[in-house]
Each structure stands twice: as structure tokens, then as C-alpha cells.
Amino acid sequence: MIYDLVIYNGVVVTASDILPPSIYIGINNGVIETMTTQPLKGKKEIDCEGAYITPGGIDSHVHLDQDNAPTGDDFDSGSKSAIAGGTTTILPFAIQPKKEKNITAVVQDYHKRANKKGGSYCDYGFHLIISEPNEEMLTEEFPEIIAQEGITSVKVYTTYPRYKLTDNQLLNVLLANRKLGVTTMIHAENSDIIDFINEQLQKKNLTDPFYHSISRPLVAEEEASYRVIALAKLIDVPILIVHMSSKTAMDHVRKAQTDNIPIYSETCPQYLFLTADYLKPSCIHHLDPHDHFEGAKYICSPPLRQEQSELDAIWDNINNGTVTVFSSDHAPTTYDDPEGKKAGIINGIPHYKSIPNGLPGIETRIPLLFCFGVETQRISPQKFVELTSTNAAKLYGLTNKGTIGVGFDGDITIWYPKNRINFKLTNAMLNHSIDYTPYEGMQFTNWPRYTILRGEVVYDRDNSGVIGSKSGQYLKRHASSLRGPLHDINSIFK
Numbered sequence: 307m308i309y310d311l312v313i314y315n316g317v318v319v320t321a322s323d324i325l326p327p328s329i330y331i332g333i334n335n336g337v338i339e340t341m342t343t344q345p346l347k348g349k350k351e352i353d354c355e356g357a358y359i360t361p362g363g364i365d366s367h368v369h370l371d372q373d374n375a376p377t378g379d380d381f382d383s384g385s386k387s388a389i390a391g392g393t394t395t396i397l398p399f400a401i402q403p404k405k406e407k408n409i410t411a412v413v414q415d416y417h418k419r420a421n422k423k424g425g426s427y428c429d430y431g432f433h434l435i436i437s438e439p440n441e442e443m444l445t446e447e448f449p450e451i452i453a454q455e456g457i458t459s460v461k462v463y464t465t466y467p468r469y470k471l472t473d474n475q476l477l478n479v480l481l482a483n484r485k486l487g488v489t490t491m492i493h494a495e496n497s498d499i500i501d502f503i504n505e506q507l508q509k510k511n512l513t514d515p516f517y518h519s520i521s522r523p524l525v526a527e528e529e530a531s532y533r534v535i536a537l538a539k540l541i542d543v544p545i546l547i548v549h550m551s552s553k554t555a556m557d558h559v560r561k562a563q564t565d566n567i568p569i570y571s572e573t574c575p576q577y578l579f580l581t582a583d584y585l586k587p588s589c590i591h592h593l594d595p596h597d598h599f600e601g602a603k604y605i606c607s608p609p610l611r612q613e614q615s616e617l618d619a620i621w622d623n624i625n626n627g628t629v630t631v632f633s634s635d636h637a638p639t640t641y642d643d644p645e646g647k648k649a650g651i652i653n654g655i656p657h658y659k660s661i662p663n664g665l666p667g668i669e670t671r672i673p674l675l676f677c678f679g680v681e682t683q684r685i686s687p688q689k690f691v692e693l694t695s696t697n698a699a700k701l702y703g704l705t706n707k708g709t710i711g712v713g714f715d716g717d718i719t720i721w722y723p724k725n726r727i728n729f730k731l732t733n734a735m736l737n738h739s740i741d742y743t744p745y746e747g748m749q750f751t752n753w754p755r756y757t758i759l760r761g762e763v764v765y766d767r768d769n770s771g772v773i774g775s776k777s778g779q780y781l782k783r784h785a786s787s788l789r790g791p792l793h794d795i796n797s798i799f800k
């Protein structure tokens with residue numbers, strides 16, 4: 307028997323185990339067909355030289371080709387960047403603009419965007435962002451989309467005028483999603499608190515990039531997180547609170563989890579590695595000491611937090627199981643472009659409110675957690691796999707993905723043996739279409755050496771980088787498997 311691809315001499319890690327050494331993985335037709343200690347023969351064979359072998363990354367929170375980010379990545383550059391960072395599956399968003407009643411048309415439009423330049427380098431699915439729910443949409447159109455498109459998750463917002471839902475609307479979406487078995491992702495920040503602080507800052511002309519972080523305080527995240535947990539508790543339905551950045555908000559999640567309420571939590575690299583100091587003009591990491599606007603590069607929401615202790619608490623919450631998934635929230639915008647971050651300079655004066663939100667991170671997400679989590683022994687290799695791949699596969703119904711096992715897709719990341727490489731990251735090394743990385747100059751001790759998508763080597767770092775074609779497939783997803791049956795619902799909601 308000759309396999310399409312054989313991978314051997316590495317340390318296979320799953321979310322639960324580090325497998326004994328000298329396992330041979332045999333992949334045929336894109337699927338892992340065997341894992342054995344018996345030597346296997348392949349048309350192509352990869353000797354891992356003792357390095358870690360982890361499941362292909364799943365980045366379950368990325369923004370590509372969005373109208374509100376004209377200078378951001380599209381599916382072409384974004385998916386290429388994913389592959390070069392060890393990610394084989396992405397879940398970008400298809401967005402219902404307010405006033406657009408037809409969500410079928412929204413999804414079709416995003417299929418067109420994904421195929422605009424010939425498709426995606428990695429596999430992908432869509433989450434649906436709902437900005438204006440109505441009865442007909444939730445009860446008629448949406449069930450059809452789930453059945454036909456395999457979209458089993460929606461995202462809603464408690465903030466941003468463009469997307470924000472009232473609590474009443476949130477409850478309607480949660481109830482519909484409960485009936486349909488759909489996972490709800492929620493951006494939780496209290497928009498009235500933010501508006502109020504914006505007005506105060508405006509009166510004092512405090513409009514530099516740094517004040518963005520002042521305008522969205524921890525308590526705005528804490529309040530909204532607790533509120534959406536309460537709403538989910540009322541309906542008894544699973545929710546995932548996206549991009550969590552605050553200890554007190556996480557405390558509410560932890561309490562809910564202990565009470566057996568199905569609350570899941572996501573965090574992102576920026577909340578582990580960057581403080582609000584990066585927003586200040588005096589930040590030592592800025593490349594140009596004369597450019598006082600560089601803090602704009604670090605504007606995202608929730609904002610980077612002021613205190614290192616907040617970041618440390620997120621690490622603790624990763625280790626003690628409160629955090630469910632680690633995503634990039636890749637929502638980039640070019641810096642030096644009048645439609646990019648510099649849209650925030652009006653008549654020569656910086657206005658943080660006009661700076662597009664978001665950071666690039668699709669390519670650096672996995673290497674950051676591997677180098678500064680696994681290799682520094684801050685987290686275990688299994689925890690790394692759970693957070694970067696396995697839990698996202700379970701939560702979002704990607705039943706063929708998220709682990710290395712017989713019958714699963716041959717999506718695999720192979721690392722370098724320890725101490726083989728060591729380099730300072732520069733933006734020129736990345737494959738996104740953005741003119742900066744927030745992690746410029748950080749010292750990396752490892753990086754994916756090979757990325758394998760359904761048995762095909764699509765990235766070989768030492769030989770030409772991304773070498774795959776745009777063979778990424780659209781993924782129809784199943785219901786979340788992270789939670790069993792729900793409790794009986796209050797009969798008045800039936």
C-alpha cells in the first residue's frame with residue numbers, strides 16, 4: 307500500500323494526548339487513513355525530525371473583504387496569510403447590512419467575494435452577522451440557510467451603530483437560535499457607556515489614538531458580558547462571547563460555567579501580548595519617532611488594556627479552562643492610506659473615532675501562542691491544540707476537523723525541531739496585504755515549517771513558502787457538538 311502522504315518521526319499532539327513517538331500517519335484522498343507504529347510508504351514522505359505535529363489551525367474569527375474595511379485583506383491574501391501561519395480553516399463573516407432584508411442574498415454575495423480572485427488557499431465557512439433581525443427572517447429564511455449552506459453560527463453586537471441590537475432583539479435571535487441549534491457569538495461592550503465617555507473626551511478635545519482605549523473601559527465589557535450571560539440564561543442557549551479582554555468579564559463567564567450555563571469564551575493574541583502603551587505616541591516600539599499617529603495601528607475593540615495584570619489574568623483563564631477558543635479577530639486596515647488607519651487624521655488632527663478598528667493577526671496567531679505559550683512552557687501542547695483548533699471544530703460543527711485521528715481530514719501543521727530557528731519578525735515576512743504587523747520585532751523561536759491541507763503540502767517554509775493552489779473548499783457545517791441536550795425551555799417561549 308502506497309499512501310499519498312506519509313508523515314513520520316514527529317510528536318503528534320491532540321487536545322487530550324501527546325502520542326508516543328514514532329507514529330506514522332498515512333493520508334489518502336485528503337483523509338487520515340491510518341496511524342501506526344509500523345513504517346508506511348508514501349508517494350511523498352515527510353520526516354519531522356522529532357518536531358511537534360499539531361492539527362491544522364482553525365481561525366474561527368476573521369474579517370475578510372468587508373465593505374467597512376476597503377484596505378483590508380480579501381480572501382486571496384487573507385487565506386494565503388492563514389496558510390503561511392499554520393491555519394487550514396477560517397470562518398469569516400457574511401454581514402447583513404442594516405436595511406438589507408434578504409440574508410440569502412447576503413450569503414450569495416459573500417460566496418462571490420470568496421471566489422473573486424479564484425477562491426481561497428484554505429478551507430472556509432461563514433458565520434452570519436445579523437444587524438436587523440425580523441420574525442420572517444428568523445423563522446423562514448434562516449432555517450433554509452442553515453439547511454442549504456451549513457451556516458450554524460451567527461454573530462450579533464451590543465455596540466457599533468452599524469450592527470448594534472437591543473436586548474429585545476438579542477432575545478429574539480437567541481430564541482430562534484435555540485430552536486435551530488445555532489451557536490450565537492456576541493460582541494459584548496456597553497455602547498451607552500462608550501458614547502458617554504466619547505462625549506466627555508470630545509468636549510476636552512482629547513482625540514489622539516490613545517483615547518480610544520480610554521473610551522472603552524473594562525467596565526463596559528464587564529457589564530455587557532454579564533448582561534448577555536443573563537439573556538442566554540433566560541433562554542438556556544449556548545453563546546460564545548467573542549474577543550474577551552477583561553478579568554472581571556471573564557469572572558462572569560467562569561461563574562456561569564460553574565453553574566452549568568453554556569457560556570463559551572474567546573480571546574485573541576492582542577489581549578495576551580499588547581498593552582495600551584502601544585497606543586501612546588511615546589511607545590518605544592513605534593518605527594518612526596516623528597510619527598505621533600502610529601498608535602492608530604493598535605486600535606481595536608475591545609481596546610488593548612492598560613495593565614499587564616489584565617493580560618496575565620487572560621493567560622490564567624486560558625490555563626484554567628475558562629477560555630474556549632483562541633482566534634485572531636483578523637480585521638486589518640492598511641496604516642498609510644487615506645481609507646485606512648489614516649482616515650482618522652482630519653484636517654491634520656487625529657480623531658480616534660474615525661480610525662478604522664482592528665488588527666492584522668491571521669498569520670501570527672498560531673506561531674505567537676506556540677512560541678510564547680508552548681515553548682516557554684506557559685501552557686501545555688495539548689492546551690495549545692485545544693484552543694487553536696479542536697474547540698473551534700466542536701463549537702462550530704466542523705466534524706471532520708480539529709484533531710489528528712483516523713477518519714479526520716489530513717489538515718496538519720508540522721513545526722521545526724526545538725532550537726532550529728530563531729528570528730525577529732518583520733512585516734516583510736508576512737503574506738497579508740497590510741503594511742504593518744503589531745508584533746514587529748518580536749523574537750520567534752519557531753514557526754510552522756509545513757502546512758498540510760487535506761493531505762496536500764500547501765506551505766513549505768524553506769522551499770518557496772505558500773506553494774498550494776487555491777484549493778480551499780467551502781465547508782457546510784453541522785450543529786455544535788460542544789454541548790449536549792438543552793434543558794426544557796420555559797413554556798411561554800414555545
Ligand SMILES: *[C@@H]1O[C@H](CO)[C@@H](O)[C@H](O)[C@H]1NC(C)=O
Nearest residue numbers: 407408409410411412414447
Ligand atoms: C432573496 O435573494 C435570493 C437570491 O438573490 C432570491 O432568490 C430571493 O428571491 C430573494 N428573496 C426575497 C424574499 O426577496
Ligand SMILES: *[C@@H]1O[C@H](CO)[C@@H](O)[C@H](O)[C@H]1NC(C)=O
Nearest residue numbers: 507508509510511512513655
Ligand atoms: C477644542 O478645540 C476647538 C477648536 O479648535 C476650540 O475652539 C476649543 O476651545 C477647544 N476646547 C478645549 C476645551 O480646549
Ligand SMILES: *[C@@H]1O[C@H](CO)[C@@H](O)[C@H](O)[C@H]1NC(C)=O
Nearest residue numbers: 557560619620622623626628
Ligand atoms: C481562573 O483564573 C482567573 C484569573 O486569574 C481567576 O480569576 C479565576 O478564579 C480562575 N478560575 C478558576 C476556576 O480557578
Ligand SMILES: *[C@@H]1O[C@H](CO)[C@@H](O)[C@H](O)[C@H]1NC(C)=O
Nearest residue numbers: 390734735736737767771772
Ligand atoms: C510569505 O511568508 C514567508 C514566510 O513565512 C516569506 O518568506 C514570504 O516572503 C512571504 N511571501 C510574501 C509574498 O510576502
